[in-house]
Amino acid sequence: MVLAGPAKAPGSPRKKAAVAGPRGKREAPAPSARLDQLQKLIVSSLEDDKAEDVVSLDLAGRAAFADRMVIATGLADRQISAMATHLEKKLRETGVKRVQIEGAGGSDWVLIDAGDIVIHLFKPDARALYGLEKMWGADFDTAPAQSV
Secondary structure (H helix, E strand, O other): OOOOOOOOOOOOOHHHHHHOOOOOOOOOOOOOOHHHHHHHHHHHHHOOOOOEEEEEEEOOOOOOOOOOOEEOOOOOHHHHHHHHHHHHHHHHHHOOOOOOOOOOOOOOEHHHEEOOEEEEOOHHHHHHOHHHHHHHHHHOOOOOOOOO
C-alpha cells in the first residue's frame, strides 16, 4: 500500500502566498514625524489663508485611503480655490509628488489628496450638510449602541 503525499496546489509561489493570506497580524502604522510635519504645514497654510474652523482627524487604522484628514471652511469660491492652490504649491515644495485636487473650479467642496493626508475644503452650508467630523471623528467610534 502506497500513501499519497500532500496534494500540491497549482499556481506560482506568488499566487499561493496571496491565497494563504497575511503571515502575521498587522498593526496600524505608528504616526510618523513626516506625517506630523505635513499636517502642521497644511494647518498653518490654511490658517494663513484665513480658513475657519480647521479640524484635524487621525484615521490611522480606521480608513484604508488615508492616515489623516484635515477639514476647513472657506467663505467664498475664490478663497477656497486660493487655499487649494497654496496648499498644492507648499506640498510640492516639501516633496509630495502627487497632489490631486478635485472641485477647485468653483464648487462648495474641494478635495485635495496628498497621499496619506486628505484635505477637505468646504463652504459653510456644504460642511454642515456632509458632516465629515461626525462620520470620522472620535465621537463616532465611542457612540453608545442604540437598543432596538
